[in-house]
Amino acid sequence: MNTRLKLDAISKRYGGDKNSITALQDISFTLTEGEFLAIQGPSGSGKSTLLNICGLIDNPSDGDYYLNGISVAQLSISERCTYRRRDIGFIFQRHQLIPAMTVYENIAYPLLLNGVQPKQIKHDVNQLLNTMGLEHRRKHLPKQLSGGERQRVGVARALIKRPQLVIADEPSASLDHQHAHAGLQLMRELNKQYGASFLIASHDAFVIDHCDRKIELLDGQLKASP
């Protein structure tokens, strides 16, 4: 298996030299193509910070980060934006659907950003709506959906562009067990179908058990080596 992501001694500090707070310290691990990796840890352990760095939303203070063998740790804002648009899918804790967009528009949006032709967008979105059982909700706004449906739309939005890496932050946090289970099953199915690597931060044992591998963070440090 090819290495999709490699973190090499990544650290993240906030604030000035004297009063700096270390959020992550010396984090190194790899994620292979198609792998489902869970990041486990209590609140404040640095899971979200790590996901932000892996998702190119934030820059590390030290260390290097490779995506498909290319160093991406210190890219410009514009370059990070391009990587996020093209290669990374996000599943947010609170789904973060765009309130003014319908289900169809929310899912189609990443394709639009990548300049996919309208005909292709229509085909891909319709197919995914069918797969996810959301066809009847295509014209609905996010506020008209249930929590589970919102999560499914969020997953669909993350996967529609067939990203190489999917970052999922507490994907089951706002869901009951039944919906969380269904959501996870869906991610696994799409993981098999699209071959994306998943990096999932969670303290839900059910989610962690369903991952291929797990790493544990405690006070910004990696507790168990991968």
Place this chain on the structure above:
Amino acid sequence: MNWLLIAMRNILRDATRVTSTLLIIAVGLAALLVGNGFMLSTYDSLQEIAMRTEGHVIIIDDNPDPVLGGSHQQLTLSNWQATQEMLWADERVLRVLPRARFEGMISKGNKSAVFFGSGVDPKEEFRVHGPFLRTSGLLDPWLTPQDTPDIMLGKQLAQTLGAVTGDLLTLQTKRSDGTSSELVVRLAGLYYTGTPEIDNHTLMTSLTTATTLLDSNNISQLSIYLNQREDSIAIQQLLQEQLEGVTVQTWQQRAELYHKVRSLYDRIFGIMGLIILIVVFLAVSNTIALAIYQRREEIATLSALGTKPVRIYTNFILEACLIGIAATTIGMLLAYAISNAVNLAELMMPAPPGKTEGYPIFIYISWPHYFITSAVLIITVVVASFIATRNATRVSIVKALS
């Protein structure tokens, strides 16, 4: 992806604040348009007064009278009949009116007053002045050759003298050769302009009577009235080339009051417009800034998905444009309704300084002005939203989503 529809949905999400912004812009625009309509109507009235009083083109002889130089009396324009005939042949010319100005003393019994008189073509003179020179107590026929020559007095001058229509009065003046002249005249009627300076001191008589009194065929000015005011400059240039020893002016060169009022109103309404633009700018900036604050999670999500800042800018500017277009449409309709209501109500303005009478308020509805002003306002809205949306790209994705 229908961005327009998405912008509409975003606007409707925050309907209360958007409505207040929309009303601020609409009311501001309506105030500007109504003010502008009043200003245009005033300019038009003043232009009309200036043209009707002086003519579209005026021929004068600037050389001072050798004896009476510097006074109101200026009878230096000779051989004007040839010019008048030449002008009658021009199809652009509607009327050519000679005017002889003179001054002196008018008496009735033991009451006397200084006057400034004009020898005119009576019927044509009152015709060209139209509603700006009103008459009362007219004898019929008036100002036409009679055994006793007729005059008309300014209303207040007649009151000063205690004269009524039909009374005999004595005019005394000084001729250009320095000799005195006296003539008994009959008061044929009164006129009033609403300007005390004119109504207190002026009189009119026929040019024939003035010629007899002054013993001169010269006049002070030849006023030319045209079918189209737009021909004024062409006629002025033509006459200036053809006639020697005289000055030819357009009505604009002599419309001092019009230029003064226009300058004043331009400043007043300019400042008012600027204030309204600032209010609109601040209202829109505030609305967009609050929208950005409320929607920072959404902005962060869009950024996280890889949306370029320019797309985020565009979304907010599109929303501002829609608010601007809706507000200016409401503002134009509001201004249209207010203007029509005021025009129908026939409201009167109080008398301005130097006048004894008010005048009816009339508000012009000028669609080109409506659209230009609305366009300026929409541009202001777009600029305000553009400046405010700069903050949108400063939203930290990490902080907004945490």
